[in-house]
Amino acid sequence: xIKAENKWxxxxxxxxxxFAAICLVVAACCLFPFYWAVVSSFRDGANIFSTDLWPxxxxxxNYKTVFRDKTFLCSFWNSAAVATMTAFLTLTVCLxxxxxxxxHKFPGxxxxxxxxxxxxxxxxxxxxxxMFELIRVLDIYNEKAALVLSYMIITVPFTLWxxxxxxxxxxxxIEEAAxxxxxxxxxxxxKVFLPILGPAIVTTGLLAxxxxxNEFLFALTFTLTNQARTVPVSLALFxxxxxxxxxxxxxxxASVLVTLPLVMLVVIFQRRIISGLTAGSVKG
Numbered sequence: 001x002i003k004a005e006n007k008w009x010x011x012x013x014x015x016x017x018x019f020a021a022i023c024l025v026v027a028a029c030c031l032f033p034f035y036w037a038v039v040s041s042f043r044d045g046a047n048i049f050s051t052d053l054w055p056x057x058x059x060x061x062n063y064k065t066v067f068r069d070k071t072f073l074c075s076f077w078n079s080a081a082v083a084t085m086t087a088f089l090t091l092t093v094c095l096x097x098x099x100x101x102x103x104h105k106f107p108g109x110x111x112x113x114x115x116x117x118x119x120x121x122x123x124x125x126x127x128x129x130x131m132f133e134l135i136r137v138l139d140i141y142n143e144k145a146a147l148v149l150s151y152m153i154i155t156v157p158f159t160l161w162x163x164x165x166x167x168x169x170x171x172x173x174i175e176e177a178a179x180x181x182x183x184x185x186x187x188x189x190x191k192v193f194l195p196i197l198g199p200a201i202v203t204t205g206l207l208a209x210x211x212x213x214n215e216f217l218f219a220l221t222f223t224l225t226n227q228a229r230t231v232p233v234s235l236a237l238f239x240x241x242x243x244x245x246x247x248x249x250x251x252x253x254a255s256v257l258v259t260l261p262l263v264m265l266v267v268i269f270q271r272r273i274i275s276g277l278t279a280g281s282v283k284g
Contacts (some may be wrong), residue, residue: 034259041253048249062253071226072254075234079213080261082144082230086151086212087205093152094159094204095197099189101160102167103175113164116157124217127153135222142224150218155208166200167193202272210262231258 040048044059066072101109131150140146170193178188194201216232223229229237235258238251 037252037255041249041256044249062249063257065250066253066257071229072231072234074227075229075231076258078144078228079230079232079258082147082151083209083212085144085148086155087209089148090152090155090159090208091201091205093156094163095189095194095201097160098163098167099185099193102164113161116160119153119157124154128217128221131218132221141222142228144228146222147212147215147219147230150222151212151215154215155211159204159208162204163197163200166197170196199272202269206265206269209265213258213262 039053039055041062042058042060043050043055044061047055047057047059100106101113131153135141135146135149138146138149140149174192174196175188178192183192214232215230216236219230219233220236223233226234231254235251235254238247238254
């Protein structure tokens with residue numbers, strides 16, 4: 001009996017060790033490109049092609065050059081403004097639409113959700129020409145409004161589905177108690193549901209922000225000047241001293257600076273993100 005128990009413990013230990021080893025390998029494969037970008041950003045000149053895992057000499061010249069680049073700084077603030085407006089408008093639209101979709105039954109409700117789901121399956125290039133014509137008619141080409149409008153095609157469908165599922169998980173007794181107290185639909189949404197949906201709002205808002213921050217195709221198509229371009233396009237258009245020179249060090253330094261705001265947001269809101277990702281999984 002003791003031998004069988006020891007054998008079972010030994011097998012369990014081996015499984016745990018094997019699982020931990022697999023997790024370490026996967027984590028190393030995922031994190032190594034980011035680590036290499038950070039290391040390369042501190043190299044200059046011919047050292048950028050070194051294969052050492054840690055640079056022998058740390059150089060901040062790449063970061064100094066990036067901070068002196070007015071075009072990059074302008075695109076950075078453009079990305080921040082566009083991503084913030086996109087997240088705010090996406091949450092406003094989806095909260096208003098998710099409430100009736102989740103709490104009321106009306107003809108066409110499932111069809112609306114299926115259309116939203118279908119939009120998420122379309123590649124960006126499939127709607128590129130239609131969006132270009134719409135932006136041209138609205139006369140907002142090379143404006144932040146063009147980017148916000150196009151980005152909402154990406155962020156609204158997913159956010160609408162997520163917020164609808166979260167609202168469905170809220171017990172009906174809470175809404176019924178508010179109605180008995182004479183609360184209107186607007187009061188129920190703003191005073192009752194919003195505090196409960198805090199983790200969901202943070203999660204979906206952050207995902208919308210990240211999607212808008214990293215978007216490249218629409219930003220490349222609907223902007224023309226450096227004053228309107230966002231960070232992904234500016235990174236792609238980085239050029240060296242000559243036409244055939246690629247400033248890898250500058251690109252790495254700029255990439256690290258662009259990634260830092262997203263990392264900071266995830267670290268700050270990590271508890272609410274975890275709560276938001278699990279809150280809608282159990283129906284109240």
